[in-house]
Amino acid sequence: MSFQSRLLGLAFAAADVLVEVDGDTKVTLALGAGVTAGADPGRLWSGKRFTDILTATSRQPVAKALHALQSGGRTSELQIFVTGNDGMVRRARFRAFSLPELAPAVSCSLTWDGEAFSEAEAPPKDMLTSEGLVDHTRQIMADDPTADMSFSFVEVSGLDRNNAEHSRAEAQIQSVLQASSVDGGSAAQLSEKRFAVIRLTGDKTDLAAEIRQAALDEGVELMVRSTEATLAGGTSPGIALRALRMALEDCLKDDGIEAAGSGFSERLKATMREADAFNTVVETRDFSLHYQPIVDLKSGAVHHFEALSRFRSGGPAATIKMAEEMALIQAFDLAVAEKALAQMQRSGFGLIKVAINVSGASLASDSYIQGLLGLTASKPDMRKRLMVEVTETAALADLEAADRRLKALRKTGIHICLDDFGVGSATYDYLSRLPLDTVKIDGSFVQNVCETERAEKLIGHLVSLCTDLKIATVAEMIETEAQAAKLRTMGVTYGQGWLFGKATAEPVLRLPSASGPVAARRQGEVVGWG
Structure with a gap:
């Protein structure tokens, strides 16, 4: 088999039609399947301008792309409509490549997308949001x-x-x-x-x-x-x-x-x-962590703390969103882990356990996992006191890869929590495909649990599902004893909110006194992940 034959076979494995156009964009060669069965593109297209075989809405984008194509360059993929000689039209994906040795000729490929249809029925392209x-x-x-x-x-x-x-x-x-x-x-x-x-x-x-x-x-x-x-x-x-x-x-x-x-x-x-300023904040560690207690709703004991970021200027939510949009979040997430680990090693903090937030964007590569394991390499026992809380502010684009990375953390003893459970459109997909130990029920449900039957039923179903999957639950934004009592009877495992304490610069083990049946048990005991 000749080398040319192999190249041709590889080309047709990637496209349905191969087209060469000259410097005036006239078709000099066309090989492959036509718009309709039996149509020969070489016979029908040769000598015509390539744009003349396209529908009106496709001509200008292709002409512009070919005009802008530089030697050795390749166009972005274009979605176009190609016309046949019988009033039929077919949608195609178009790319062009300018091989320097063939200049000014340009090599093009078409991959058909669906069957041909009447030109009168050609659907307009939807406008983007x-x-x-x-x-x-x-x-x-x-x-x-x-x-x-x-x-x-x-x-x-x-x-x-x-x-x-x-x-x-x-x-x-x-x-x-x-x-x-x-x-x-x-x-x-x-x-x-x-x-x-x-x-x-x-x-x-x-x-x-x-x-x-x-x-x-x-x-x-x-x-x-x-x-x-x-x-x-x-x-x-x-x-x-x-x-x-x-x-x-x-x-x-x-x-x-x-x-x-x-x-x-x-x-x-x-x-x-903004990017430069944020990078400076991360490099100099010019931010602080405050720690909010998360308690066992049955015993009232502190179970662990969530480390929450605080900045000199600007709210944390807006700052984190900015960092995610500008792809700066991973370095910050690792800086948060570094600060939290340092706090956990301070004298007097015993076996305190801490949850640190990680953006879904940071799980898009192995770098965060390698960085976190590197931070804990000298003291691997610290991993058993650490929870990674995956926030849904940035969606996990590749769940299979995220699953693999989170499993690598979990294998070392680090626990995994999904934040804002019940809000994102992909929440249940995350639940079924990620290795989770805990999920945090979004506060928008919790705040209405005593007011609306809808919120109560939603939380009830979520808790039942997590119980069946042997996944613990945390209800956030608990502000009243009535909410805490209701959630406890519904089977929610842990609670977080101002009722139990605001986030403070130092972890507070002894919680504020409160009326009600759990007040007497709300002491500074630190229990296992359990």
């Missing part, structure tokens, strides 16, 4: 971290969605926005009249004028405003995405279009300053 646009930007940056990127923020005023002509105009506007985007599917609808689009840097098309004309073609006259922002290649994805989120938030304000565009570079600079 605000968060979908952020995710799309993340993927584009991952595909080519050095590429510049532009954003257009658009406001369209005057559409009446109860009017047939206006409805058609709206559909045409969405088609124009998608066609102007970098890959034909990177336009987002942020509100009823505001949009954002990822575009190729250097695209001089007057987007506002195209939208106005598309509406006029349907007999509708609209007022359209737009503004632009540019993101330089090489910008840290975390910083770029946080700045983009803030720009999208700006876009929803009264003067949002102008603020989103003109203020984007300032947002980037401000975000970079």
Whole structure:
């Protein structure tokens, strides 16, 4: 078998159609399966411009991608529609590569996505949501971290969605926005009249004028405003995405279009300053930990403490969210572990056990696990007094990998807890697939346990499920004796909240006195994980 045959076999293993276009984007070679069964792309496409075999909404994104392609470079994957010679259309995934030895020719691949359908039935691409646009930007940056990127923020005023002509105009506007985007599917609808689009840097098309004309073609006259922002290649994805989120938030304000565009570079600079300041906080350990007691609801004894971060300025929740968005959280999570372990080794603290928080984002690689085990390597017995509490502020993208990493911790004696149980959409998936010792029931349920039957039943079901799985439960945000008594009778294992004590700079073993049946038992005993 020849080497060329092997290469061709490998190529067809990755794509359905292989296409070569010349410097004018005319098809010089096409091999593979056509739009419909029996159609020969080589015979039907050769000599045509590649964009001429695409639907109208797919032409501009492909043309822009081919025009911007550098020698030795590869395009991001584009979702496109390819036309047949019989009025049929087929969705495909498109990529192009510029091999220097073949220049100016460009090698392209098409992978069919589904069967062919009538062109009249071609579905328009759905508009992205605000968060979908952020995710799309993340993927584009991952595909080519050095590429510049532009954003257009658009406001369209005057559409009446109860009017047939206006409805058609709206559909045409969405088609124009998608066609102007970098890959034909990177336009987002942020509100009823505001949009954002990822575009190729250097695209001089007057987007506002195209939208106005598309509406006029349907007999509708609209007022359209737009503004632009540019993101330089090489910008840290975390910083770029946080700045983009803030720009999208700006876009929803009264003067949002102008603020989103003109203020984007300032947002980037401000975000970079935030990142530098946070990195300094982590490097210098310029934050503190406060310890809140978690008690055994049956005995009233302190079971362990949760280490909660405190900063000189800014609330912990906002700071942690910022660090997660900018991919700075892992170093901070390890710094928290280091501080907590140092406290646990101080004279007079006996066998106190501590729960430390770890963001789901920190479990995206092995580095956090290696770091934590490294911190406890010289005193492995400390691991038996440590609990890792996985917060749901950042979702666990790869549960299989997270399961493997958490099992590595659990194998050494470190206990695993899932925070905010019952709130996140993936909670039950986490419960079934992660090696958990404890789950913490979110305070939004706990606060209403004595007021609403719904909250009581929800907690009851959660506790029953965890009991069956031999997983302990913690109810947070307990503020009254009535709540504590109710949760104890429902079978909740542990309690946390102001009733038992606020977070303090030093762990307080002797809890404040309180009325009720558990008060006499609420002494400073420290019990095992049990």
